Amino acid sequence: xxxxxxxxxxxxxxxxxxxxxxxxxxxxxxxxxxxxxxxxxxxxxxxxxxxxxxxxxx
Numbered sequence: 001x002x003x004x005x006x007x008x009x010x011x012x013x014x015x016x017x018x019x020x021x022x023x024x025x026x027x028x029x030x031x032x033x034x035x036x037x038x039x040x041x042x043x044x045x046x047x048x049x050x051x052x053x054x055x056x057x058x
Contacts, residue, residue: 008014
């Protein structure tokens with residue numbers, strides 16, 4: 001396992017695009033939980049953004 005991890009870290013040219021969701025699922029040991037949160041933009045308040053920017057300028 002350590003050898004495989006080291007090889008993966010050192011392989012900076014590989015973007016692992018060939019790995020599928022099924023590959024990840026098969027490798028997952030099911031002893032850990034992975035929390036996933038998804039945010040959906042429902043609007044943009046430009047005036048609020050400008051106010052925050054003005055108040056907290058460095």
